[in-house]
Amino acid sequence: MMLRELIGRVLRRTRLGQRRTLREVADAVGMSIGHLSEVERGRKEPSSEMLAAICRALGITMTDLLAAVLHDLAPQQPRLHRFEIARQATTRVQLRRTDFQLAA
Numbered sequence: 001m002m003l004r005e006l007i008g009r010v011l012r013r014t015r016l017g018q019r020r021t022l023r024e025v026a027d028a029v030g031m032s033i034g035h036l037s038e039v040e041r042g043r044k045e046p047s048s049e050m051l052a053a054i055c056r057a058l059g060i061t062m063t064d065l066l067a068a069v070l071h072d073l074a075p076q077q078p079r080l081h082r083f084e085i086a087r088q089a090t091t092r093v094q095l096r097r098t099d100f101q102l103a104a
Helices: 003-017 022-030 031-038 048-058 060-074 084-104
Strands: none
Touching: 003 031, 022 031, 022 048, 031 048, 031 060, 031 084, 048 060
16 A cells, blocks of 8 residues: 555544545645545645645645554554663563674
8 A cells, every 4th residue: 555545544634533524624725625635535745845734734744644644554553662672672672692602
């Protein structure tokens, strides 16, 4: 799946979640309804300036947008508790230290 398709999905989901129409958002951005529709369907790739304007119109930041895209890309796995994450990180550090000692 292309990045523009993922971005479009998040934009559409956000707009629909706000119960706003294409016309409302397109007017707020200053673009045509058709162009916004093409962006949401992943058929057109907006410039960074246009993407920032769409985010402003939706009341989200670019960081929010990209975090939602990243969330959609992440495989669906159960969330680990902080303790488990810390344990895994500690194990990785210990393994790296062992690798370094063996190489020396």
